Amino acid sequence: MKIGVISDTHLPGCDEKLKRIVDRYFHDVDMIIHAGDLVDIRVLDAFGDRQVRAVCGNMDNLSVRQRLPDRLILDIQGFHLGVMHGWGTAENLEEKIYHLLGPVDCLIYGHTHYPVNRVKEGVLFFNPGSALDKRFTRENTLGILKIGDRITGEIIKIEIEKEQ
Template sequence: MVIRAGVLSDTHLIRPDSRFKTQVAACFATCDMIIHAGDLTDLSVLEVFAGRPVYAVHGNMCHASVRDRYPHQLQFSIGSFVIGLTHGAGLGYDIEAALWDLFPEVDCMIYGHTHRPLCRRVGRILLLNPGSFQATGRYGAPGSYAILEAGDTLQARLFDVPQL
């Protein structure tokens, strides 16, 4: 059995608007769970994922209610794989280097903060940054997200958020 997790970060919304709800429905319709790597800003953003397990951490732009409810870092399992999750703010200039100290015994390290999507392996470890779900950049670069699949192996792919 393959477990599919929708991975997003840096939504930066005060409340979910209709466009966000439509994009979430399109991007994560086939996902069993959701992983949010921080900067969701407000708890109401997670309401669109009701009915599915959500693993989340707070980021540097989150309201106090989010910081009180969600940790700075989290470790959990999907199937037989151990996942380390953090936003990345406060880890210094080289976030990837700091991840190794935070999560020395994981199969996958997920982070956000940089707004730059990344999916690559370092040895057996999968590094995943879904980028910013909201469109960013002065030229309107599309937002991005990832789908993480855990079955016999652990794999991830990056996608552009559809501009619906």
């Protein structure tokens, strides 16, 4: 299974740039996970009829918070994936989220805008970075998770100049 992972889009609605990014980088995924800070629920329209799972983030408006949970545990092909946006400072953020979600095989989060793809004590910690917002980072990124016998992640740098 191939999963597109995106976070921190920070948009007031669905726009053409996001649609082009989704079409280019997520054209062959089985599912998309949005790890929060959509800002507006209409951001999900960019994913069309693809299967989407999403959580709300700290910057999301009331309509997003009313429709999306703040955390998810997904069981995919026998693996447990925990999804939560994050909050506060980046210091110890992974540990704080892991403590709330319990034992998972993969922890997917956002908030920091900084991409992470590393295994620690058997858990894949995966943050796709920010697809559109460059606060706290120099590059816009998103991620791909592949699930087979194990879970692997890949961070992809978005080539913005080609998306405009």
